[in-house]
Amino acid sequence: MKDLIKKLVEAVSPSGYEAPIRQVIRAEVEPLADEVRVDNLGNLITRKGQRTAEGLKIMLVAHMDEIGVMATHIDEKGFVRFIPIGGVRPQTCPGGRVRFMNGAAGVIGAERIENLSKAPGFEQMFIDLGASGPADCPVRVGDIAAFDRPFLDLGKRLVSKTMDDRIGVAVLIESLRRLGTTPHELYFVFSVQEEVGVRGATVAAYGLEPDLGLAVDVTAWGDTLKVARMEVALGKGPAIKVRDSGMLADPRVVNWMVHTAESAGLPYQLEVLERGGTDAQAIQLSRAGVPAGTLSIPCRYVHSPSEMVDYDDVQHAVSLMLELLGNPVHLES
Amino acid sequence: MTENDEFVPGIEIEQLQLLERLCNACAVSGDEREVRTIVLEQVRPAADEVKVDALGNVLATRHGQGENRLRVMLAAHMDEVGFMLTNDEEDGIFRFDTVGGLDARQLAGKAVLVGKDHVPGVIGAKPIHLTTGDELKQTITLDTLRIDLGPGNSGKVKIGDRAVFATQFAHLGPSIRAKALDNRLGVASLIELVKHAPVNIDLLAAFTVQEEVGLRGAHVAAYALNPDVAIVLDSTPANDLPPYDAGEQGSENTRYNTRLGAGPAIYVADRSTLSDPRLIRHFVQTAEESGIPYQLRQPGGGGTDAGAIHKQREGIPSLSVSVPGRYAHSAAGLARLEDWQNTLKLVYAALTGLYSEILSVER
Numbered sequence: 001m002k003d004l005i006k007k008l009v010e011a012v013s014p015s016g017y018e019a020p021i022r023q024v025i026r027a028e029v030e031p032l033a034d035e036v037r038v039d040n041l042g043n044l045i046t047r048k049g050q051r052t053a054e055g056l057k058i059m060l061v062a063h064m065d066e067i068g069v070m071a072t073h074i075d076e077k078g079f080v081r082f083i084p085i086g087g088v089r090p091q092t093c094p095g096g097r098v099r100f101m102n103g104a105a106g107v108i109g110a111e112r113i114e115n116l117s118k119a120p121g122f123e124q125m126f127i128d129l130g131a132s133g134p135a136d137c138p139v140r141v142g143d144i145a146a147f148d149r150p151f152l153d154l155g156k157r158l159v160s161k162t163m164d165d166r167i168g169v170a171v172l173i174e175s176l177r178r179l180g181t182t183p184h185e186l187y188f189v190f191s192v193q194e195e196v197g198v199r200g201a202t203v204a205a206y207g208l209e210p211d212l213g214l215a216v217d218v219t220a221w222g223d224t225l226k227v228a229r230m231e232v233a234l235g236k237g238p239a240i241k242v243r244d245s246g247m248l249a250d251p252r253v254v255n256w257m258v259h260t261a262e263s264a265g266l267p268y269q270l271e272v273l274e275r276g277g278t279d280a281q282a283i284q285l286s287r288a289g290v291p292a293g294t295l296s297i298p299c300r301y302v303h304s305p306s307e308m309v310d311y312d313d314v315q316h317a318v319s320l321m322l323e324l325l326g327n328p329v330h331l332e333s
Numbered sequence: 334m335t336e337n338d339e340f341v342p343g344i345e346i347e348q349l350q351l352l353e354r355l356c357n358a359c360a361v362s363g364d365e366r367e368v369r370t371i372v373l374e375q376v377r378p379a380a381d382e383v384k385v386d387a388l389g390n391v392l393a394t395r396h397g398q399g400e401n402r403l404r405v406m407l408a409a410h411m412d413e414v415g416f417m418l419t420n421d422e423e424d425g426i427f428r429f430d431t432v433g434g435l436d437a438r439q440l441a442g443k444a445v446l447v448g449k450d451h452v453p454g455v456i457g458a459k460p461i462h463l464t465t466g467d468e469l470k471q472t473i474t475l476d477t478l479r480i481d482l483g484p485g486n487s488g489k490v491k492i493g494d495r496a497v498f499a500t501q502f503a504h505l506g507p508s509i510r511a512k513a514l515d516n517r518l519g520v521a522s523l524i525e526l527v528k529h530a531p532v533n534i535d536l537l538a539a540f541t542v543q544e545e546v547g548l549r550g551a552h553v554a555a556y557a558l559n560p561d562v563a564i565v566l567d568s569t570p571a572n573d574l575p576p577y578d579a580g581e582q583g584s585e586n587t588r589y590n591t592r593l594g595a596g597p598a599i600y601v602a603d604r605s606t607l608s609d610p611r612l613i614r615h616f617v618q619t620a621e622e623s624g625i626p627y628q629l630r631q632p633g634g635g636g637t638d639a640g641a642i643h644k645q646r647e648g649i650p651s652l653s654v655s656v657p658g659r660y661a662h663s664a665a666g667l668a669r670l671e672d673w674q675n676t677l678k679l680v681y682a683a684l685t686g687l688y689s690e691i692l693s694v695e696r
Binding site: 015016017019022038039040041043070071072073075076081085123140141142193196199200202203204206207 | 629696
C-alpha cells in the first residue's frame with residue numbers, strides 16, 4: 001500500500017482544484033468499480049455492488065482536496081502575497097515550500113519578527129519564486145498552490161504533506177480492491193472542498209441520498225509533548241469517532257463499528273475530538289437526516305507539511321472497513 | 334427576439350435614472366418591498382414568467398431558442414444593510430440595531446430615513462463642544478447611539494421598522510455616489526439582462542432577498558430554479574487607496590481588493606465560494622477576446638449569493654462578477670460608470686458564448 005500512498009500524497013490538488021488527484025484516483029478505481037462518474041463540483045463517485053434485500057445504500061467518503069495557499073497580489077519586487085485556503089497554520093509556513101498548479105515553485109519568506117513570542121501572520125509573509133518583479137513572476141492573482149514536501153517512509157511510520165486525507169483515500173481504494181461480496185450498494189466518494197467547509201460532501205450526499213454515511217479521515221493525536229489532551233495515540237488502531245465539533249456520531253453507527261472491530265479481533269480506539277470535523281457531518285444533515293459516523297486514522301502534526309501516520313493503523317483500518325462492508329448492517333442503540 | 338442581435342449593452346440616461354430610483358429606494362434585508370416593486374415593474378413586460386416566492390425573491394424567466402440550452406441562473410440581491418428600531422424611548426428617540434455588516438464607528442451624525450414613509454431622522458452625535466478629551470479617544474459603540482426623529486414624531490414609526498442612510502443618489506461626471514450601490518448596481522444590470530436576454534440560454538433571473546444577513550434568499554431561489562450554471566452579479570469593495578490608508582508600511586497597497594476603473598471584478602475565491610474554474614476561464618477569455626477590461630478580485634474574505642447557490646442540491650457551477658465600489662456598507666459609496674458598463678458588457682458577451690460544452694469538461 002505504500003506505493004499507492006506515495007502516489008496519492010504527491011499529487012498537488014488544493015481545495016477547488018482537485019483535477020490532478022482525481023485523475024490518479026480514477027486510474028486506481030476504474031478497473032474495480034461498477035460505475036464511475038464526476039459530479040458538478042468535481043466529486044469522484046464510484047459505485048460497487050447492487051443493493052440486496054438485506055443491504056443498504058452506503059456512502060463512504062474520503063476527501064481528496066488538501067489545504068494550500070492562493071496568490072492575492074504580486075508586489076513590485078516580485079514577491080507573491082497570499083491567503084490560506086483551508087486551515088493552514090501560520091507557524092508552519094516560513095521556510096516551507098509551495099508548488100503552484102502550473103508547476104511553479106517557491107519558498108515562503110516572512111518579515112523580520114520583532115516579537116519572538118508571536119508567530120507572524122499571513123499578512124507578514126510572502127512567496128519568493130525567484131522573480132524580480134511582476135513581469136517575470138510565473139504566478140498571477142488567483143493562482144493556487146499546495147505545500148511541497150516529499151514522502152518519507154520511516155518503516156512503521158509514514159510522513160508526508162496531505163496525509164489529511166490522502167491516507168483516507170488510500171484506505172477506501174484498498175478496501176474497494178480487496179472487497180469480496182457485499183449485500184450493499186456502496187458508493188466510494190472522493191470528495192472535493194472538504195477543507196473549506198465540507199462543500200463537496202454536502203452536494204454528493206444530496207445526490208446519493210444514502211441510508212448510511214461513513215467518512216474516513218484523519219484525526220488529531222494526544223501522544224506527544226504538551227499537546228491537547230486526547231485519548232488517541234498512533235499505533236493503537238484506527239479511531240472510531242464519537243464526537244467532534246461538527247458532529248455527534250450516530251451512537252448506533254459507533255456501536256456497529258465497535259462490535260464489528262471486537263468480533264474480528266481488530267484494534268480500535270474511541271475518539272473524542274475537541275475541534276475539527278469531517279465530511280460525515282454533511283452527510284448526517286443531508287435532506288431528512290442520515291445515520292453517520294467516521295473512521296479516523298490518528299495523525300500527528302495535522303495541517304502541517306509533515307503529517308505522520310502509523311502504517312499498522314492504516315492496514316487495520318482497511319481490515320475493519322472490509323468487515324463493516326462485507327456483512328449486513330444492524331444498527332442498534 | 335431579433336433585438337438581441339442588435340443589443341449593445343450601454344449605460345445611457347434611461348439606465349442611470351433607473352439606478353437612481355433603485356439606490357434611493359429603501360430595502361433593508363427582510364423588507365425588500367420597495368426595490369421589488371421597481372423590479373417587478375421593469376421585468377414584467379419582458380419576462381416569460383415572473384413570480385415572487387415565499388421569502389420575497391423575484392424569479393423571472395426568459396426562455397431562449399435552440400437545442401441543449403443551458404439553464405443559467407443570474408442572481409442579484411435586492412436588499413441592503415441598514416437599521417431596525419428596537420426600543421421606543423419617547424420624544425422621537427429610538428434605540429436601534431444594525432442589519433447586516435455595518436461599522437458602528439461610522440454611524441454617529443448620519444441622517445437616516447425610517448419606515449415605509451421615509452420619516453427623516455438622525456443618528457445623534459454628541460457635539461464637539463461637550464466632548465471630553467478622553468471621550469475623543471474612545472470608540473463609539475452601538476448601545477450609546479440613538480435614532481432621533483425629533484419630538485412629536487414617535488407615532489410616525491414603530492418598533493421593527495427599518496431605517497437606511499438618507500443619502501440621495503448623485504451623478505458625478507464619470508462617477509456615481511449613492512447608498513446601496515451594493516447591490517443596486519447588480520439589480521440594475523440584471524434588469525437590463527432580462528430585457529435583453531441572450532437567446533442561446535434560458536435566463537433564470539433571481540432578484541434575491543436577505544443576502545446581507547446570510548445569503549438566505551439565494552439559498553431557496555437556487556433550490557427552486559435548480560439551474561445548470563449560476564452567475565452572481567454583485568458589488569465589491571475597491572480599497573484602491575494610498576498605502577497609508579490600507580494600513581501598510583511599504584510604498585505599495587497590496588490589499589486593495591479591487592480597483593476603480595479596472596473593469597468588472599471576477600471572483601476566484603472568497604470566504605464562501607471557490608469559483609468554478611471553467612467559468613473563470615470562460616469569463617477571462619471572453620473579456621480578452623472582446624477587449625473588455627477586467628480584474629481578478631483579490632482572493633480573500635467576503636461572500637456573495639454564490640456561497641449558497643453552489644452548494645444547493647447536487648452542486649451548481651457558480652461564479653460571481655462584481656462592479657467595484659469604494660466605501661461599501663457606509664452612508665455613501667462611489668463607483669465608476671465605465672466599470673458598470675464594462676461589467677454589463679462582459680456578462681452579456683460571456684452569456685452569449687455560454688453553451689453546454691463548457692460543462693462537458695470536468696471541473
